[in-house]
Amino acid sequence: MANVSVAAEWQLVYNRYYRKPELYQMRWKHIDLSRNKVACAPFGGPIAVIRDDSKIVQLYAESALRKLRIFNSAGILISETVWKNPGGRLIGMSWSEDQTLICVVQDGTVYRYNIHAELIEPNASMGKECFEENVVECVFWGNGVVCVTEANRYFCMADFATMKVCELARPEVEELPHCVAVIEPKYTMTGSVEVLIGTDAGILMLDEDGVQKVDDTLSQKMAVSPNGNFVACFTHDGRLVVNNTNFSSPVIDESCESALPPEQIAWCGMDSVLLYWNDMLVMVAPQAEPVRYFYDEPLVLIPECDGVRILSNSSMEFLQRVPASTEQIFAIGSTSPAALLYDALDHFDRRSAKADENLRLIRASLPKAVEACIDAAGHEFDISRQRTLLRAASYGQAFCSNFQRDRIQEMCKTLRVLNAACDPEIGVPLSIQQYKSLTASVLIGRLINANCHLLALRISEYLGMNQLIVYGVYAFNSIVCGYLQARNIMLTEEVVIMHWACSKITASLAIPDVTLLEILLDKLKLCKGISYAAVAAHADKSGRRKLAAMLVEHEPRSSKQVPLLLSIGEEDTALVKATESGDTDLVYLVIFHIWQKRPALEFFGMIQTRPLACDLFTVYARCYKHEFLKDFFLSTGQLQEVAFLLWKESWELGKNPMASNGSALHGPRIKRIEKAHSLFSETKEHTFESKAAEEHAKLLRIQHELEVSTKQAIFVDSSISDTIRTCIVLGNHRAAMKVKTEFKVSEKRWYWLKVFALATKRDWDALERFSKEKRPPIGYRPFVEACVDADEKGEALKYIPKLADPRERAEAYARIGMAKEAADAASQAKDGELLGRLKLTFAQNAAASSIFDTLRDRLSFQGVS
């Protein structure tokens, strides 16, 4: 039976099985892994191969120049380039999460290549120390690297996106470590990377803040488990010890036959560790005899989240634990419902009645059996076996009434995608578990990146991914990358088309702009909301400025359009578009751009006719570039604005503490105001301002003189009215008079000021004398108010009877609490409303309020008669 042959290939390890299906026969020729440095990306990613310059190898018929070659997982060449980078030996090479090849050379320079073997500028560096001390080893993880220098110092680049380097604590031992392993930042308590090093003194742990000895084990090789919880160490006495990262409880302590450390050590999923010596691969798992596999060619172990891919010169295999559902169905002698269902299909195909018998046996657990078959299909790489399993599932499903029907359909969809990606021409072998943790959108992104546009588009269409999908850190090329970061969410289809457009532009140097524009627009318009600006930016970068200008016209988003217009030199259009958008930030962007690039006068000319740009520039310059603003106003003939600026400057000089203790600054202050005065007078519309400036200058002079004569620094910067009041309070009536005449202060204002000033001084005699000087031009109200405010009833009574208006009189009496007199006055005024209001003020006083009531009654009576 077929079942037997399936399980026959499995290896039993304690209570579970492992299998090792072959994914590909490698299509490459003459690649010897032992002669090369090899970097394989996880998730079925590309393989980078370059001749190892630390080994002495015989050159056959090849050039002495080394070539960096990039293959897909099936060994088909994607791209190659000649390695001519300076900086010494290549120390380490690895793929980052966004599938950029990171190469670290001896002097600490970090070169980055995309999947097309194109160098991504600029190169980064691990720092000056690495340059001086030479890098001897580097350890990569997902998106970072730790480098060890000859001086045994450790430098970490924690994120290839930011390329920032920091030094870790120094271990204080001279000799280089035997082995180095890294615990990824996402698994550590501190959130920054922790490095384990095996030294003669045991295992040390380094991070940014310090060094700590964690274990005595003398380790020669280490590997951290995929979830960051365990460390596998190969000790100097030939044992494999697996411990948690606190080194508190060993899970495995297995003696191996060799005291030589293995060449490679890798975790296979979460439950076993692989050790590779020349020709021999040993799998060690807890409570089990190690399993040995023999190879007659060199290997590279590629850890995945659910197993290990084993790359050799001739083939690619995938070593994984047999999934539970598969085990149920194919295990020898299995009588699980799933196995019986699978068997039933076999009988059914052979038209045997036993099919029915099988089904009856498992009736109750049929849904589970169907589920298991579907699941097992997902775990198969072999298409015909996938098919058989799915047929078994669909056969069983026909007898289940309440099974979720779209499960099979869903699995078929997933498998179609996986099989398509697994095709050797594409060469991305993914297990279903890997696919799920990678997500479809990232897979599509990678396909786009490898220029498999059509497949990417088909997959995204097939999966109906036209809804929003959150994109992680995966970005493909610089333009799309910027676009992604800007929007953070995106349409997958959109990215496919956009990437296609960019590639099209790159590849179509011979096609004239207009034709190419049409070709591009034809496809771009398929997708609503696509970024024309991003495509245009690419066109510009490819040296097709005209095409870029035509494309950017189609961009609806001003925030994308404007910066691009600037970069292709369309400043005027940029300014118009920015203004239209209403986004002042964009307008500023344009203003600063032009300001920087053009001579001042040209700049002024460009913004002068655009009110918004002009106003925004003024606002900015008013705060930060006074002199430049003056130039602007002068060049545009707005003299009054210059005058205002000068006037303002004069005040700022006044605020300067230096000004208070010396007259030195009065000179420049007054000079500025006078300059303002003359500028104002140049235009007809500003005679008022001109007059005011003139008066201001005069006032400052007078105040200054007053300060000198009174030896009191209390005049400068007070108003004219205040100056007069101060003079009167000081008893200097002559000076007050002088200010009054100098500034033609009206009699009305003069009376208010003098009355209040005398009241402040509480000089009641003088006040009375003043009231008798002549008949006050505004009556006696100021006198009454001043006395009432000062709470001097007696003084107030001198003036209240002199008030001409009985209403005023009534209110004045009321304010000093004389109810009866108030009432009398009010009744004289014959004002009912006033009486009512006065009553309110006397609300607390019963006697008084009754007076008002009677009076009001009388008044209304009169009104009727």
Add this chain to the structure above:
Amino acid sequence: MAQIPNLDNAPLNLKSIREQSQRDLVNILKNIRGKKCLVIDPKLSGSLSLIVPTSTLKEYGIELRLLSAEPVQTDCAKVVYFVGPQFISMRFISSHVHDDASKGLQREYFLYFVPRRSVACEKILEEEKVHNLMTIGEYPLYMVPLDEDVLSFELDLAPKEWQVDGDASSLWHIAKAIHKLEFTFGLIPNVRAKGKASVRVAEILNRMQTEEPVSLSDMNIPEINTLVLIDREVDMVTPMCSQLTYEGLVDEFLRINNGSVELDASIMGAQQQDGKKMKVPLNSSDKLFKEIRDLNFEVVVQVLRQKATSMKQDYTEVTTMSQTVSELKDFVKKLNSLPEMTRHINLAQHLSTFTSKPSFLGQLDMEHTIIEAQSYDICFEYIEEMIHKQEPLNKVLRLLILFSVTNSGLPKKQFDYLRRELLHSYGFEHMVTLNNLEKAGLFKKQETKSNWQLVKRALQLVVEDTDTANPNDISYVFSGYAPLSIRLVQNAIRSGWRPMEEILKLLPGPHYETKRGGFSSSPSFDMSQGLSSSIDKVGDGRRSLVLVVFVGGVTFAEISALRFLSAQEGMAYDVIVGTTKIISGNSLAETFSENLG
């Protein structure tokens, strides 16, 4: 009592907006590891305190400081700035960094712009050579819910920036905020705008919809049915009048900041030593306040008295008569409202010391005289005398603006005369204030005949015999003057702009009306019937919702008037107010005041 209003009864899920802002803020703070010193723009601290209580911030190991010119005193190695896009803040920050550098302090600087990064501000940082020392981010806080039905965009400088400097940044901000609301609550189908700035906001909003569309298919019925945008410029009369509602008066005399008012503790009956201040939160979480905030203050006094009396009666009954347990329980329940009662009685008492002053009554009198616009000379002389007496400048400016706006400016001779008297009385540094007011058209030379009389009559702005206790018209909020802005809103909601185009033309700025999305194609919708017919279509018993946005600020009294409208029988809509800031005549006048010095 929490200062942060609970938004449970909001007609729109404002809570989700606030929670989003909370999350954003917490994420920013969490992502900066370790101890840090948070330096906040004083202007922002109010808005932030309505998002996250200060105590919560402290839980994240944060030292709080307010941004000023003074260098930051802290032991933290990480300094996190939260600032609005103000140039002056950039200068402060640069000086802090330079100061630290001169002292040899090594610090990490984080700068978060609220609500978004600003090219111009970053330019200043570049010029000061500190840009590369900062990690710059943004905190997209475009609006803050002040209460169940009020959203503030916190743009206190917007009127001055737009009307004087021509800086339209605030308009983009407003449009962005509304667009954000649309992403949550659906595309608003009806948009009506009056005034230059409002129309521009509507345009930008449309543009944003084309650039980054709110998809129509995802939502069912949009939660907000109509957007009414009113430009403050259209009605500068209302804010210059003294508000007479309870909340309005508190703001006029005591200034409400971010939903609370700060008072001497002694006023609130506390037994503490003098001079100690206390904060009294004023929002709808306070049930009694919710009941009385919109009433005319005269009525509030009566209501409070009634409540106090009835409580006293209950008390005597409890002490004298035998009561069942359930009656006792009711009584105790009533007692729970006692703290609220005491609080508002204290506050009302404090207010009445202001309202009973003759000067206040005189001012009210004058406001009405100006609005009546019958006795030009009396008004002119009154203002002239105020200047001569050197009364507080803000008070003078309010009346002056009111006077100038209703007369569409003053004849040149009188204009120059008053300006001169002002400068003489208050100092020449106020030249800039005058210039600002002139640019904004608030105090200017008369060029055309005023059409205030026409507007006043056509919109029935002055209502005789207003019954403040049982009002039947919005005019109760100003004891006889119906706020122009709210009259416009009233019409806009009821019938759209079309029937009143003649009146709209009398007011400054263009007007604009549009339907968006696929809704206009609906055949049953009749344009001329406006909103009323569309309301009927919301059949699930929900009231439809109108968002009224005031570009340039709104007063509490106007909000009260809107609440009054929406509470009227036959009005099948709820109103949410959006505003650049809550303003009063004083704060608005201050916005335009700018000293030369």
